[in-house]
Amino acid sequence: MTTTNPLLQFFLKTRKHTEDICSPLEIEDYVVQPIEDVSPPKWHLGHTTWFFEEFILKQHLGNYKLFDEDFSFVFNSYYEAVGKRVIRSNRGNLSRPSVQKVYEYRNYVTKEIEKLITKTNTLEINSLLEIGIHHEKQHQELLLTDIKFILGNNPLLPSYSNIIKEHETQDYQQEWLKVNEGVYEIGHNNSSFCYDNELGRHKVYLTNYEIANKLVTNKEFIEFITANGYKLHDFWHAEGWDWVNKNKITTPLYWHNIDGKWYHYTLNGLQEINLNSPVTHISYFEAFAYAQYKKLRLPTEFEWEIAQGKFSWGDRWEWTESAYLPYPGYAKVDGALGEYNGKFMVNQKVLRGGSIATPTQHTRPTYRNFFQTNLRWQYTGLRLAK
Template sequence: MITSSISLLDFLLETREHTETICKPLQIEDYVVQPIEDVSPPKWHLGHTTWFFEDFILKKHKTDYQVYDDHFAFVFNSYYESMGARVVRTDRGNLSRPTVDQVYSYRKHVTNALKELLEENPSEEVESLIEIGIHHEKQHQELLLTDIKYILGNNPLLPTYSSDFREFQLNPKPAEWLSIDEGIYTIGHTGSDFCYDNELGLHKVYLNSFEISSRLVTNAEYLQFIEDSGYEQTLLWHSEGWSWVTENNIIAPLYWHKQNDGWEYYGLNGLQKLNLEAPVTHISYYEAFAYAQWKGMRLPTEFEWEVAQSQFNWGERWEWTESAYLPYPNYTKAPGALGEYNGKFMVSQKTLRGGSVATSKNHTRPTYRNFFHPQLRWQFTGLRLAR
């Protein structure tokens, strides 16, 4: 918990400003596009992160607060059933109104009200809620980048978002196998500083001895899988994964484009020749699993990853694990609407660990648990082998 209202205010203002900075390279037409259900328009992200502060904090804890627009709660609520009716997720791209200017005005209105609230010596409960709101917005900063990439990457012109954006740091060192002894290990967050409720519940796990790779799988290594007809070998895939491959004609990671002289890759810095030394990215859990099968290896569990993470560099790609996204022992949902934040998604999803180049600064921890459905790959997802 941030103990100083002043430092919390600085944290808030920095976060709100950075969200808007992410959107600066966009043209006005980019703000409303929604190519698929999982991708939300940038304008919606700007409004939703503002609505979170307004509905969860300002309406309840600032007595003189004037709601900006009574209709915005309906427009910008995401999945909080207990907070009232909302626009269906698939219809977020139909929102030509409110305008982009109105959304930025809404953000300014709410930010100014939060500044006033923090200057009124708020309670620890209010400070805690604001801190949650800040980290919630940081999550949406990453979603903004990945959603913008999907929007532009599915535009026939493949426009560049920013020529300065770096999607990877080259690591030419060969992979090494790191050995972890069998034993009983402690998993989870102590709760001594900020974390999400899905990280709480310190508990013991028993691990058999295993080895884990010191680095992520590269494009060159994954290309060998493709050239060995990995996408055509049904025995490498889960049944659901094989159906996904065949029904969607998947032949390579997302954003790979086959040209006569090789592969190209669309990144936020535009279409480039595929860099073979870069870590493979934008793969589904199904693809990560099939590749590991092809190598005669496997994915680490999230517990193995957490125990071993201090021995390797991480943070460039969200790393698929073999673990289902489930509650830790003694997990309890937060009371009220905040209880919808994590707990209700603990079914039919896989856990990812690490972070990515799109993750906001200082937003991840060794205990951080991300989660997505196994077919999704628009995030910066990659894999690390274990055996």
């Protein structure tokens, strides 16, 4: 269907991109779930489709007929208000519905959304559609990193494709960028799309600080490893030190030392590490420990936001020293969509920026990503401050 509606075009382009991400996969890849945090590609395809069905079509398209009565149970993620669901760790047990059936579901819901938007064009529906589009973009990033984890834990370390190049090189000199003490404004401040956790623009006071113009590189992180960084407790939080020892962590995720050379698994298969590329796939614990090793620190999310116009970002999600908390005046929206962000504002750290897996039109200086301190299957890195 040809349309001149920009939002509908955005929707259709987003839906196609998700399927493009899956196009290099073998059918056997679609259902694998090595750990609880990683969802099978088939589940992502279904869940992003269910989101549009549950929050738009069921509510706003008269006489809408569900594609399958069981799919809300199968593809609901964490929305308590919507009803029962398959527990997260069991998503890999869903050999049925088939991949073909899930693609039929996607096609069905996409066409029904087209039908609705063509007939009815209200602010409420457009707002929900925009949230749904960006929700799917979030899952595109997760889908890529989940695919990498699935294939990176296959003993053959197979290549996914050449869609993404992971070897960005920061070919410029290290500098410390100075920011003067003062009161600054934080948060989203224009009419473009943002999530509710970016709202509540407010003032913060910052003391004088400096922030690096470059991300920490693989070469620098290897120096940390060589200096016994993973073996010296002084660099680590108590919880981080327990995590290192319990899980026998000695390197970033996907790293392999083969005959004295450093390699890592990438979406292009096993490759020798580019020393000048930013280090990636590290936990907050590792980022903090490295900063301690350098006698420096991580920036807060507010320091990052105020300084971000002075440096390049977007290759790696950057750990900050900030806990994921609500801004002043934050209020969840009513209904199930109120569960989108607010319920996770505990025991997590904020990441800023974006990564090579982040789709286009999906990040901005005020975007607040968040993960638990031990997680590292995303493209996470670090920038130092002092």
